[in-house]
Amino acid sequence: SSDSVEVRRSATLELGRIGNKRAAPTLIKLLDDADEQVRVNATMALAWMQEKEAVPALIGKVKDKNIRIKSRALQALGQIGDPSAIPFILENINDPDPFVSENAIISAGWLKATGAVPSLMKIIESGNPSVGEERLQMYAAIRALGHIGDKSIAPKLEELAASTNDFPRTRMSGMVDPIPNLYATPQGYGLRRYSEQPLKDIEAGGKKTLGISQPSYLANKDRFFALQKNFNAFAGRAESIIKAPGFNESGITTLPHLLEAGFTGVHNAWGSQDSTPESYFKMVKTAGEFGLHWIDVLPINTFPYRSPFYTDNRQNGVEKTGADFVLDAMHDMPAFIGFWSEETYPEIKANATDFEAWLLDNYGTEYRKKLGLNADEPLPANVGEFNDIRITIVHPLKTPVLEFGAFWIKKYWQETQDWLTSRRKGCVYTYSISGLHYASYIGLTGPVGDIITSNGPEDYQSFGRDNAFFMEMYKDGKARPVMSEFYNMYTPSTSQEIRGFAQHLMHGECFYNFKLSHIFKYPNDDNWIWDNTRWDSARTIFNKAQKIKEYIAVPESAANVAQICSEASACHFDEKSPIGGRWYQNQAAMWVALQQAHIPADVIWAETINPERLSKYNVLVLADAKSLTEAQSSLLKEWVKSGGTLVVTGSTSLFDNMPSVRKNYMLADLFGVDYLGFTGVKD
Known part of the structure; x- marks a missing residue:
């Protein structure tokens, strides 16, 4: 056992990826590791292997006070499929913690636990679908009942299906008609659809086998680490091109164009809910045959995707029942690597x-x-x-x-990523932040990249210098792919097109154009913003990436200069200058100036600094980091004492974290100047 936490985390994950059962005794021991992530990785690895020898140890973890560990143990017991775990699953179906109870409910279904039927029926009969938390519990209970296959409860499900029209609807009908394809939609399925599917399952006798098996192809490292350890270029919203007149709807005549241009996959942004399931699965299957990746939309439980039926929703995160439904269908689809969602950081659904x-x-x-x-x-x-x-x-x-908002969102996104990764080996969860909402909570943007597979910015062009800054901002100085949802609606020149694509080789490692019709080689339904040079520009850059992919496969940064951004400053002060987002403009301008001076610089967050992180850098730049805590200021002082060079601008450290004006700069002794007051510009 290594003394390095990072080594133990990586080793545990790799043992699970490879899936050799000889590793089981070691993994069982690692369930008691001092590091939480090592324990989670070991739990997931044993679940993927369906290692029955681990069941007694995992039952012990069901009693753990750590909710994350308890939740993963309950999920793992369901995935392993050993009936001896059923009594411990049943004990947790009504647990007050929503993660614990939901995982217990779903696992009861995977185990075909007939003893769970009374409790599951009570959840359905007493639940209020207008309350987001209760509605998701009802969904999970319905799904579990379908897996259990008890025909006596079919009349209740038929009654429930007939009682509501809360099914997801197609925009093509003005949100009136139901969508034909449930396998690629951001909309929650509603009680109607969730009740209809289990009725089919019950008629077929319920789940065919206990537990959840993993397809063997997921042991391949390039599938398992599809995003985390590889450069990617995704063709976004590609369906309109794949199914364009003259092309075969399966993608067999379109997808070769993507391969020829150096793309690595399809990002099916906002899904294919208006396609037939048969047509949709043909596309995904064909993508796999060409060795391409496929990312699709996450079934989520939040506004506006449940409007107009449900306005009350649980905190933003995966609708597990819907994801379970999709992942069942994707079992034999090697192209599928996971899910994506977008828009602003979520609101706080707490009490x-x-x-x-x-x-x-x-x-x-x-x-x-x-x-x-x-x-x-x-x-x-x-x-x-x-x-x-x-x-x-x-x-x-x-x-x-x-x-608190940062804490709360991280909590739910951690559960989302954990559950998805355990449910399907290596399954990714990615998120794009739209508009000027890049920093909305204190202590979120940097840490969330350690929780979900990839997060990143959305912008309506890809050639701007600030695009590169935004990608670095989401990296937080770490080796991360950044899910860059960049449009190509406008480029002033061919050279700027090339720069837009090339920036991803240097800063993002995960290009995602929104959408393919903006750059595709042939004119299409976006002719008003289409340009005939973009395809060749993209092909030039992404084929170059293919030739040097081992060097740009999400590498560690070699920069010894870092620009520190204060998320507290962004949250407190940016809204005072809303035109253009002046905080972002200021930060981006400073970073671009460093690049143009040929000074490579990371972008890191004040909220994530520690002595080890700072020791990497010789120079730190704080561009008007107004609000710093005492702890952050102390770290910077110690770093300067150790020989570091600090460059600051504006009113850095003048405000506390409330934010109130301090009597003096917190870093006044480093600056060699004192704050005596503010004098405005006079005529």
Whole structure:
């Protein structure tokens, strides 16, 4: 056993990927490792192997106080398929934690646990579908009942299916008619569709085998690490081209064009919900035959994809029941590597009890005194109240709410990624952040890249210098692929087209054009923004990438200079200059200036710095990092004492994290100047 946590994490994951059962005793021991991620990786590895020798140890982990470990153990027991785990699964179906109970429900279905039927029926009969949390529990229970195959409950499911028209609808009909293809839609399926499918399963006798097996092709490292360790160029929203007049709808006449141009896969952004399932699966199957990757939309549980039926939704994350349905269908589809979703960072769907528990953990029992709250001042209790505080310029709870939001989103996205990866070996979860919402919570943008496979920016062009900055911003100085949802709606010149594509070789390692019709070699339905030079430009760059792919396969940065961005500063001050997002403009301009001076620089977040991370750099640049905590300032002081060179601009460190103006710069002793006051421009 290595002393290095990173080595143990990687080794545990690799043992699971390879899947040789000789590794089982070692993996079972690693269930007790000191590092949480090692324990999670070991649990998933044993689930992929369906290692029954691990069942007793995993049953012990079901009693773990760590919710993440407990949830993964419950999921693993269901995937392994050993009936001896059923009593321990049943004990957790009504657990108050939503992750624990949902995983127990789904695992009861995978195990065909007939003893779960009364509890599952109670969830369906007593649940209120208008409440997001209860609706997802109902979905999971319905799916599990279909797997169990008890014909006595079929009338109840028929009644439930007939009671609602909450099925996902097609935009082509003005959101009236149901979509034909449930396998590629961002919309939750609704009680109607979830009840109809289990009725078919029950008629067929329920699930055919216990547990969840993994296809053998996922042991291949280029499939398992499709995004994490390879350069990629995805053709986004490609269906309109694949099925264009003159092309075979299976993709057999279109996909070779992508291969010839150096693309590595299809990013089926926003799915194929208006196709037939048969036509859709032909495309995915053909992509696999050509060795291409396929990413599709994540079934999610949030507005606007359940509108107009359900306006109350659980915190943004995977609709597990829908993903289970899709992953069953993708079992024999090597092209499929996982899911994607987008838009702004989610809102906070939590209550006052959730928030207070976090406050107690992070600010202590005297949190009201520390934050200047009256004893009777209520805490935010719903999405609207959290949002009101977020957009208030000055509020004693603004900083805690922004910090809590980061914690809450990471919690749900961690569960999403864990569940997907365990359910299908190596399954990715990717997310694109749209517009100027690149930093919405304090301590989110940097850490979330350690949680999900890839996150990144959306922009309506790809040639700008700031595009490269945004990609680096999501890397946080680490070796990460960045899911760059960049349009090609406008490029002033061919040279700028080439720069737009080439930036991904240097900064993103995961190009995703939104959409293929903007750059495809032939005119199409986007002629008004199409240009006949773009395809050759893309082909030139991405074929070059194929020739040097081992050098650009998500490499470690060699930069010894870093620009530190303060997410607290972005959250507190950017909205004061909303035209163009002045915080972003300032940060991007500084980084571009460094590049143009031939100074390679990482972009890292103040919220993620530590002594080890800072020790890599000789020079740090803080461009108007207004809001720094005492801990962050202390780290910077120690780094300077060790010989580092600090370059700062503007009012760096003048504000605390509330943010209030300090009497002096927190880093005044480093600057050699003091803050004496502010004088505005005078006529």
